[in-house]
Amino acid sequence: MAEEGEVEIKDASGRFTMDNIAACAFGVNCNSFVDPNCQFAVTAAKLSSFNVQILIRFLAETFLPHSIAKWFPDYSMKVGAFFKDVVMKTMAHREKSPGATRDFLQLLMDTKDKDGKRILSDSSIVTQSSLFLVAGYDTTSLLLTFAAYCLALDQEIQQRVQQEIDEALERHGGLTYEAIQDMPYLDRVMAETLRLYSPATRLERACSKDYILPGTDVHIPAGTVVVIPVLVMHRDPDNYPDPLRFDPDRFLPKERERRHPCAYIPFGSGPRNCIAQRFALFEAKVALVSLLRELTLKPTPETPPHPMPLDPDGFLTMPKDRKVPLLAVPRQTTTE
Template identity: 35%
Template sequence: MISNLEMSVYNVDARCLDLVAPDYFNNSIYQRIIKMLAVLLGVTFVTLVVYIWRYLSKIYSFWEERGVPYRKPLPFLGNSWDLLSRQVPLNEYHKRFYNSFPDVPYYGIYDYSKPVLLLKDVDLVERVLIKDFQHFNDRGTGAGVDEQANPLDMNLFNMTGNKWRAMRKKLSPLFTTGKLRHMVPPMKTLGDGLVHLLEKNTSQVDLRDMLQRYAMDVIATVAFGMNVSILEETEESEFRRIGKQSFAFDFPRYLRFAFSTVFPKLAKKLKISQNDPEVTKYFSKVIRETLAHRRETGMERNDFIQLFVTLQQKGSIEFEGDPLEDGYLKSEDDAKNVETFALTDDAIVGQAFVFLMAGFEATSITMMYLCYELAVNPEIQKRVRKEVVNAVRNRGVLDYDSLKEMPYYGQCVQEVTRLHTFVGFLFRQCKKDYTFPGTSLSIKAGQDVIIPTIGIHQDPAHYENPEKFDPDRFAPDVSRKKCTYLAFGDGPRVCIAMRFALTEIKLCVARILLDYSITLHPKTKLPLVMDKSNFTDIPKDPIYFILTKMTDSL
């Protein structure tokens, strides 16, 4: 028999056990669950790390498996850290890579996780740009463009295949000799206005600012019939502010550009535009309003807008010009049957937009560098100025034909575009599987190819003492290998506006030389240091000039 005391103790112990046991067992289960989750998370993490490592190893072994020289990439970033961190401008980036692979026909880089082939051998470059163009007829930059969401991005630069051929064929007559002749007189008038403004301050001139104003006025007035008067404005107008913004390669724009290049399909799905939204909105409105005004009033002018209107109404423009000079506008592709498509307002605005943007910065920077090289090479400047003055005296006017009578001056312009290449690389994308002749290298359709023009232009194998400004390199009796001069590209996709740009550059600087000699101001910081935040080679600090009035001015 159990005593009452013992029974009481038993009951107390039982109640205590009932109270304690659930917590004990619950804690035990909780701890086991925590341990299981920790193990599961650890296994998941290790599996993920192994997967990423194997994935990156596969991607970053691409060039090694093909026997292509390359530089070891960083995980996820590839070889793009120097650009992402803004340590070097894009031109300098390509120049460094080019020089770090001596005595090879090609090399590879990783644009983040994307393998890209770069060509050094100019014979292979000629294959890509000209001889085997059918394998490389696209730039590959249009893959990430949503034509419906961002119609202005689908311009001649980004277009591909038959649509590019058809548009190129339609637009080529805009840039013939005959059309250029009509555009030179208003360029000359604007040049007179530029010189008149320069008279107000000749002792310390920031020519980049003045030349940028001139370039904006030319592309707006001569090409698009807009009276914006940038040269004369005392306060920065919206047109000029947004025009400058169009070429500001800030960090957000770099990210958009990089994302569209590396992940074109995803960029297209996300409707990411390569252009700044404010720039796109503003200039689209300006161009559309100009088109509407021409249609409503029936006004006609010798400019691009009129040619666009005519092209939309009639479907074609007469190819008026010099067959020899205008041969670069035609190619064997013109003989092929190409698809036709409606030339909508979006298509017109897209083409006009890219011409407008290209005309702002490239020409003004090239003119600035031309003035700089003439200033630091006074003997060359003296020879050029004599040629300019004589040609204008012979014809009585500075016009398209007098520019043709300045061969040495033309060599100077070619040399400055070689030495100060505005965009130091060309994009191409392989569209059909291809094996490079004389090599064991084969690439598949979809492979991106870059031609580092900045490296080729400054390669001692092609140009002796390449950092020297020497216009005689382009003398008629000097032979050069094909594709060693690529300032405007080459082959069927050569820059369609090449001669328009060259004519504008020649005429503007010639107009200055008619009245002035150019020297550097002591305030200019030498050597020139490039601005790392820019897409192209633009000096970080202003280049100041002294303009001296010449007694033999016309």
């Protein structure tokens, strides 16, 4: 039986980020903590789970002519049709009765040419909004899950974060944008979480021209797809001594300066890097601050020991059992 105060932090983080991305990208109010069967949230969770059926269709599309690949079942089609329907209906409603909504969908609808005509097609808007959902849901939820896990396992670091939160909230008169920006230790905690448990395990780039790796005779012909093993690089002892230790002070400014900028790339690098890194970090920090101002996180006997065992088949960096139970205890009963 679950202990009093036990939370499944991966599930809770998923609900939080789903509600946020649904509101920010689609203007949909999910409230999935209250309504766990919210159709939008349940369907969106399917869209982001990269399963075997989707992989088979994906491989067929990649390696076979489309005339053959189209006969492979595509389980993501139904999910895609659901989102198309949501976006099309929302756009039709907003065009009939315009309001003051400020979300990503509205921004896309508002991109107009000089004659006031919308620039983006319907299908482009549907695809971009769905991409936001896929790119922004599990990634941010994993950051939040792993940050909570690392803090639960290190009470000293957690107390330091709580002290910083208390002081910043006091200084700024509550949970404001400025208060969150005024928490440098929390920022280092997030950076160290993204180092040790970068949600993206790898990146890929196509080589645009023939290249010889400096100092070697390794020749990369133009057109080669180069895989960049982000998670492995983030755990390279040459850059991060004792790499499995959770140590936010690796991200003190003087420590950062010592390393090559590409030794830390949880959001990618270059012109195609993550467009929402500030949004994601801010969102995860708001969630953690809201939790830690009231509660202290602790491990339960079922919490996986550090370092978290990972699912070797995960498309993203996933806890092996896809569950992370923690204990959330009211602060006044634990410390002060």
